[in-house]
Amino acid sequence: MKTGFNALFIPGPTNMPFRVRQAMDVALEDMRAPDFGDFTKPIFEDTKKVFRSETGQVFIFPGSGTGGWESAIANTLSPGDKVLMSRFGQFSHLWVDMCQRFGLDVQCIEVEWGKGVPLDAYEAALKADTRHEIKAVFACQNETATGVTSDIAGVRRALDAARHPALLMVDGVSSVGSIDMRMEEWGVDVCVSGSQKGFMLPTGLAIICVSQKALAMQSSARLPRTFFSWEDMSKLNADGYFPYTPATTLLRGLRASLDMIFEEGLDNVIARHHHLAEGVRRGVLDGWKLDLCARGPEWYSDTVSAILVPEEADARQVIARAYERYNLSLGTGLAKVMGRVFRIGHLGWLNEVMVAQALAGAEMAMRDCGIMVEPGSGVGAATEYWRTATGNTMAQAAE
Ligand SMILES: Cc1ncc(COP(=O)(O)O)c(C=O)c1O
Structure with missing residues (x-):
């Protein structure tokens, strides 16, 4: 159970x-x-x-x-x-x-x-x-x-x-x-x-x-x-x-x-989504050293990140492992990018610690599937960003 x-x-x-x-x-x-x-x-x-x-x-x-x-x-x-x-x-x-x-x-x-x-x-x-x-x-x-x-x-x-x-x-x-x-x-x-x-x-x-x-x-x-x-x-x-x-x-x-x-204020909601998304991107790019499907910062989405797995890997296995072993639901790759990406949705009623769960779970699932990202690297890069980012509305709201 x-x-x-x-x-x-x-x-x-x-x-x-x-x-x-x-x-x-x-x-x-x-x-x-x-x-x-x-x-x-x-x-x-x-x-x-x-x-x-x-x-x-x-x-x-x-x-x-x-x-x-x-x-x-x-x-x-x-x-x-x-x-x-x-x-x-x-x-x-x-x-x-x-x-x-x-x-x-x-x-x-x-x-x-x-x-x-x-x-x-x-x-x-x-x-x-x-x-x-x-x-x-x-x-x-x-x-x-x-x-x-x-x-x-x-x-x-x-x-x-x-x-x-x-x-x-x-x-x-x-x-x-x-x-x-x-x-x-x-x-x-x-x-x-x-x-x-x-x-x-x-x-x-x-x-x-x-x-x-x-x-x-x-x-x-x-x-x-x-x-x-x-x-x-x-x-x-x-x-x-x-x-x-x-x-x-x-x-x-x-x-x-x-x-x-x-x-919360609509502007703050939008700023919070950007802040959370930016942390996820740090985790993916700097921590895991993986790529996003989005071909450059001008395309980055603040509500969902589609993460490309290495050529030899199958993202569907990561998604299945995350769900079955860690009770984490990640988004699947659709149509052309099926098997190539898994997606982390970071929209709605979320804070940094909640989003860290997704990074932690994805990290474990990837390692279980042979994608040997450094343990803690995605979570570490994201949390350091979230902790230190200046001018973000989440920090301001807490002070
Ligand atoms: C960008 C976009 N457009 C349209 C749809 C279709 O919306 P629905 O599934 O609510 O019918 C979705 C669903 O995920 C979507 O992400």
């Missing part, structure tokens, strides 16, 4: 704060009660703050991030519409696949896995599109499969440099609430997220934020939509209700999670 907690270090679902769990330990409730809107309406407004949107609108669907993707497409586009995308990991691939299944005309730029959204290529494609046939530009802010973060402000600059009116659609599933997302400032039109990552909840909600420009696209968009219709949702949301049964328990959890994010 395994004792103790399963140390959950996959990049979502993440470990859930006790406060969020307790907030959901409630009786099921009447979603048409006269006072239900008093509870839900502030949630829409507060969720918007996490996306740093002032003029946008939040939609909360029962579902997951994938449903959010579908909602973004179906409410704004028509069959045959041209869209500009890039593929550099399993999640950017799946969004491309979805657009193709919706019958969109996808112009997809292939990028080496380990890099992210190709800004120059985007700008060139947009400048070349003088007739403005491209209706939407897609960008995966944080490619969870490879631990790569892309520059969304840069995508906005590319659009502006080309004076192109296309919508900017962003996958923020593993970044919103953990890595900076500035919808208003960066002119993001749809940003998609899910409940089980930065929002620290169980899976079960697609959480998206939509600009007025994207909302206006509904009148011309001819793709069919029912469950994910913004129009149906908006009508009922105006009074705090939903067109079908909402996930009331998860909304109770979301209320607690938003309260926690604002009590």
